[in-house]
Amino acid sequence: MTGPSGVGIGWRPEIAGFVAELPGLRFVEVVAEAVPATGPLPPGLAQLRERAVTVVPHGVRLSLGGAEPVDPARVAHLATVAQRVDAPLVSEHIAFVRAGGLEAGHLLPLPRSRQAVDAVCANVARAQAELPVPLALEPIAALVDWPDDELDEADFLTEILDRTGALLLLDVANVHANARNRGADPLALLDRLPLERVAYAHVAGGAEHGGFYHDTHTDPVPTAVLDLVGALCARQRPPALLLERDGHYPPAAELRAELDALATAAGFPAVT
Amino acid sequence: MTDARDGTQPPGDLTGLAERQAALVATLVAGGPPPPGFAPAQLAATRAALLRKRAGEVARHWPLLAAGLGAGWTTTFAGWAARRPTAGSLRDGWDLARALHDRHALPPAAAEELAVREARLRYDGLSAPRPRRLPAVGRAGGAVAAQIAGRVRLLRPAPRPSTVPPVGDDGPPDTAGSASWISD
Numbered sequence: 001m002t003g004p005s006g007v008g009i010g011w012r013p014e015i016a017g018f019v020a021e022l023p024g025l026r027f028v029e030v031v032a033e034a035v036p037a038t039g040p041l042p043p044g045l046a047q048l049r050e051r052a053v054t055v056v057p058h059g060v061r062l063s064l065g066g067a068e069p070v071d072p073a074r075v076a077h078l079a080t081v082a083q084r085v086d087a088p089l090v091s092e093h094i095a096f097v098r099a100g101g102l103e104a105g106h107l108l109p110l111p112r113s114r115q116a117v118d119a120v121c122a123n124v125a126r127a128q129a130e131l132p133v134p135l136a137l138e139p140i141a142a143l144v145d146w147p148d149d150e151l152d153e154a155d156f157l158t159e160i161l162d163r164t165g166a167l168l169l170l171d172v173a174n175v176h177a178n179a180r181n182r183g184a185d186p187l188a189l190l191d192r193l194p195l196e197r198v199a200y201a202h203v204a205g206g207a208e209h210g211g212f213y214h215d216t217h218t219d220p221v222p223t224a225v226l227d228l229v230g231a232l233c234a235r236q237r238p239p240a241l242l243l244e245r246d247g248h249y250p251p252a253a254e255l256r257a258e259l260d261a262l263a264t265a266a267g268f269p270a271v272t
Numbered sequence: 273m274t275d276a277r278d279g280t281q282p283p284g285d286l287t288g289l290a291e292r293q294a295a296l297v298a299t300l301v302a303g304g305p306p307p308p309g310f311a312p313a314q315l316a317a318t319r320a321a322l323l324r325k326r327a328g329e330v331a332r333h334w335p336l337l338a339a340g341l342g343a344g345w346t347t348t349f350a351g352w353a354a355r356r357p358t359a360g361s362l363r364d365g366w367d368l369a370r371a372l373h374d375r376h377a378l379p380p381a382a383a384e385e386l387a388v389r390e391a392r393l394r395y396d397g398l399s400a401p402r403p404r405r406l407p408a409v410g411r412a413g414g415a416v417a418a419q420i421a422g423r424v425r426l427l428r429p430a431p432r433p434s435t436v437p438p439v440g441d442d443g444p445p446d447t448a449g450s451a452s453w454i455s456d
Contacts, residue, residue: 066290066293067286067287067289067290067293068286068290096293098297099290099293099294099296099297100290100291100293100294100295100297100298101294102294102297102298102301102302102357103297103301103357103358104297104300104301104322105301105322105325105326105329105358106321106322106325108293108296108297108300108318111289111292113289115285115286115288115289116289118285118286119286119289143314143317143318143321144296144310144311144314144315144317144318145310145311145314146309146310147308147309147310148309209317210317210320211313211317212317214321247328
């Protein structure tokens with residue numbers, strides 16, 4: 001198990017053939033909930049493991065930021081998947097996805113309050129106690145802000161990372177989206193985050209829609225996000241950068257060009 | 273696993289957060305009232321984004337349903353789902369297909385998809401669909417599918433628009449307004 005390095009891509013069944021043919025690829029991420037706990041691994045994923053490509057399970061439904069304790073069965077599944085793919089680490093979000101018996105169907109932001117910090121730290125501790133490998137936490141892109149935030153984004157994230165000892169999964173597109181939608185400066189946030197704790201970074205595409213920038217993962221990566229990748233790498237280059245694409249898959253040549261653009265922006269070797 | 277045993281927080285300390293999170297989810301997916309202090313435009317944008325994402329996920333589970341509604345798919349799904357919290361993509365699509373079928377608004381290919389699912393799985397509309405153990409026939413919109421020992425065959429396709437007679441006693445023909453009834 002080698003840590004994430006260089007340019008990677010989110011493995012999805014729809015692009016498994018494309019991913020399998022990337023000659024320089026050393027790192028993929030897989031949605032943890034999409035990997036079964038028993039039975040064969042998805043075929044393309046098993047082949048990547050045979051090539052010793054690093055696979056990082058990425059949980060999306062743990063709801064670590066929920067006020068209620070994280071579901072032990074979901075943590076156990078993430079731990080099992082980590083072992084199945086011999087992962088060096090796993091990742092999840094600083095977010096909640098369900099409350100009051102209802103599923104939101106997506107990652108929702110926490111209030112940036114002391115109480116929310118307590119809630120997420122308690123759940124991260126519960127998860128860490130059961131996981132066989134380190135956990136990296138990803139701040140999300142939010143379209144909605146809570147009305148009574150006590151902490152700013154940097155203090156909120158830093159306090160959670162300090163108290164849990166977790167690594168940071170920094171999503172550059174989320175930094176762009178939040179800054180754009182809040183009228184804030186993304187570079188000011190980069191300057192205040194503990195960049196030495198970044199295990200790897202996400203990059204994804206998005207689109208303007210109804211006055212908001214949406215982190216869709218189904219559109220091309222905008223120039224502004226690539227520029228922010230450059231700004232991040234100028235401060236502290238993360239060990240790896242991962243392109244997330246979750247639908248409206250473009251022709252292979254376009255996807256290769258996006259991976260190449262990422263490599264260029266970060267000064268990593270091309271994987272295509 | 274309890275808070276007390278973990279020694280982290282006494283139970284109840286996070287009650288306020290739990291209630292506020294529940295209120296936010298309820299207003300986003302179940303038509304609940306907006307919690308005080310939130311910007312209405314942000315809530316509306318989040319609701320719309322959640323519905324678009326959900327529509328895409330249901331379309332992956334029900335490709336013929338989505339394809340049958342064509343350009344009207346996202347609007348139709350969003351209109352149906354706006355106040356219905358998700359029961360998972362399989363059940364969401366199933367419930368919508370049945371609702372469209374009841375209104376004679378299910379496109380033919382989607383009717384075949386539904387008939388095949390009805391033959392393969394038993395779904396009571398309330399809990400997770402389960403494989404049928406006995407041979408079964410599924411019907412929807414004129415389509416008939418049969419399942420024997422887990423293998424499903426479409427025995428009769430749904431009638432296509434050029435040949436379809438008016439369906440039902442008082443409903444419109446199958447071909448009309450498949451997406452319009454719900455997108456008001």
